[in-house]
Amino acid sequence: MEIRIDSLLEGARRARGVAVIVDVFRAFTTAAVAFSRGAPKIVMVAEPDEALALRARGMGDLCVGEVNGIRPKGFDFGNSPFEMAGADLEGKVVVQSTRAGTTGVAAATEASAVYAASFVVARATARAILRDNPSLVTIVAMGWNADLRTDEDELCALYLRNLLEGREPSSDALRQLVQASGQVGKFYDPAQPHFHPEDCDMALDVNRYDFAIRVAREDGLLVARPHA
Ligand SMILES: O=C(O)[C@H](CS(=O)(=O)O)OP(=O)(O)O
Numbered sequence: 001m002e003i004r005i006d007s008l009l010e011g012a013r014r015a016r017g018v019a020v021i022v023d024v025f026r027a028f029t030t031a032a033v034a035f036s037r038g039a040p041k042i043v044m045v046a047e048p049d050e051a052l053a054l055r056a057r058g059m060g061d062l063c064v065g066e067v068n069g070i071r072p073k074g075f076d077f078g079n080s081p082f083e084m085a086g087a088d089l090e091g092k093v094v095v096q097s098t099r100a101g102t103t104g105v106a107a108a109t110e111a112s113a114v115y116a117a118s119f120v121v122a123r124a125t126a127r128a129i130l131r132d133n134p135s136l137v138t139i140v141a142m143g144w145n146a147d148l149r150t151d152e153d154e155l156c157a158l159y160l161r162n163l164l165e166g167r168e169p170s171s172d173a174l175r176q177l178v179q180a181s182g183q184v185g186k187f188y189d190p191a192q193p194h195f196h197p198e199d200c201d202m203a204l205d206v207n208r209y210d211f212a213i214r215v216a217r218e219d220g221l222l223v224a225r226p227h228a
């Protein structure tokens with residue numbers, strides 16, 4: 001198995017083989033929590049207007065996401081694992097739009113298969129990929145706004161490569177490295193109430209869930225489902 005690591009939107013666009021789109025803060029932590037709260041599937045789109053249009057057409061029940069970290073007008077929830085944790089999503093189809101994570105999923109058009117990953121589903125994602133034993137895996141760290149590399153996604157990509165190669169680095173070490181990085185302060189900034197300290201804590205609960213998040217095209221839509 002060849003494992004490549006890439007970054008940002010251009011990395012998603014050129015991803016070949018099985019693509020693992022990584023977004024720790026917060027898209028694919030939020031998605032994992034949504035599944036844990038009963039959402040059967042998540043339709044992933046790049047643009048907020050696409051999400052609103054799908055909900056208007058009855059293709060989704062709830063819009064979740066962000067622009068600049070803030071819940072877009074008309075959305076039901078922000079892109080917050082903490083907000084998701086308080087929601088009853090049993091049987092509710094979520095439509096998610098974020099500026100890095102879901103935009104990266106939508107851009108990965110050359111990939112043979114796509115996973116959406118974060119620390120909370122890392123081991124399950126590696127296990128699912130190893131079961132299929134593909135010849136090529138491309139791990140893409142989406143970063144901030146898909147155009148600035150950030151520690152949490154890069155570290156999660158490196159962690160995933162280690163797992164795929166049969167090693168399991170220390171979760172405590174990962175948490176310490178991410179907590180020392182530049183993307184954490186916003187969760188504790190009263191001037192940015194759309195970010196919650198609990199978002200960060202939940203995103204760093206390494207391997208919290210035992211499912212991966214597999215994304216596949218269904219009737220022309222990118223649909224994410226928990227993948228045991
Ligand atoms: O909602 C998020 O946390 C981020 C936006 S920001 O980088 O924190 O401003 O979006 P995502 O697409 O989940 O990286």
Ligand SMILES: [Mg+2]
Pocket residue numbers: 023024025026027100101142143144145
């Ligand atoms: Mg992010």
